[in-house]
Amino acid sequence: MTDGGMETTLIFRDGLELPSFAAFDLLKDTTGTDAIRRYFEPYIATARECGVGLILDSPTWRANPDWGKKLGYTAAELDQANRKGVALIEEIRSANDAGLAPIVLSGCVGPRGDGYRPTEMMTAADAERYHAVQIATLSETSADMVTALTIPYVEEAIGIARASRRIGMPVVVSFTVETDGRLPSGQRLKDAIAQVDADTDGTPSYFMINCAHPTHFAAVLEDGEPWVDRIRGLRANASSKSHAELDEATELDAGDPADLGAQYRTLRPRLRNVNVVGGCCGTDERHVAEVCKAWRDG
Secondary structure (H helix, E strand, O other): OOOOOHHHHHHHHOOOOOHHHOHHHHHHOHHHHHHHHHHHHHHHHHHHHHOOOEEEEOOOOOOOHHHHHHOOOOHHHHHHHHHHHHHHHHHHHHHHOOOOOOEEEEEEEOOOOOOOOOOOOOOHHHHHHHHHHHHHHHHOOOOOEEEEEEEOOHHHHHHHHHHHHHHOOOEEEEEOOOOOOEOOOOOEHHHHHHHHHHHHOOOOOEEEEEOOOHHHHHHHOOOOOHHHHOEEEEEEOOOOOOHHHHHHOOOOOOOOHHHHHHHHHHHOOOOOOOOEEEEOOOOOHHHHHHHHHHHHHO
16 A cells, blocks of 8 residues: 555645645755654554555655746755655654565656646656656665656656666656546546557556546546556545646545545456555545555455
8 A cells, every 4th residue: 555645634634834735845844854754654554454565655746846946946955855755764664664564665756747737748758858857866765666646648657757767767657637537638548558658668667547536537447458457556536526626625625535445446346456555635544544445355
């Protein structure tokens, strides 16, 4: 399993300020770092209770050059923030190795722009050059892999995969989809996965879906299709609202943890290769506990 909605939990439950939704900004002082450390504690307990391994994502989803610049970070400061993010999850792993199934450290990468509205889209070559900066830094840490979350269009995914391959990091690509099951770019999920595999010689270790409710993509999963078997991770939102509605929301829609677990259970026979489950926006340890149990026992 992995965690839930880090940013929404820190903002709406813990009352913390995250400029530009950037959790890595908390790493600038001890108080913020401790808040992230506390955030992970219940997920460690849940993984232990469920008897499963745990993937810890570094709080670096926004720690790329454009977002760093918006927050006033120099290139050197951003490099250090990425290293601090992985050092924190490495510390957490070291403190919890005993009695727990394997803990994997993932260096988290996010989209260059808005994951919901990709208005300025790069070519695959440009995306490779752009994301190589952060991925190169992550490769020099103890991160076991790179996970690219909430990717809205295929060229950015291809660039991230190529940069990871060139630098020598295993990579996971996670697309987000709209309520019709298509990427924000309008492309079908099926075609995006096929294009990434074709253009990168199957570089991604696997694909995930994140930041969408199960009802948004269940209808596009084609039983028995090879592309569906490339999906091995699922991190759904608690809310069934669209991305546009979530963007405008002033209060957190946490949905119903038990219902989200039930939604996952219905997907289990169709997502035969999924073995990494967690949550995204609006979810916390309650949701992930229900999801983990549903997937394990379903």
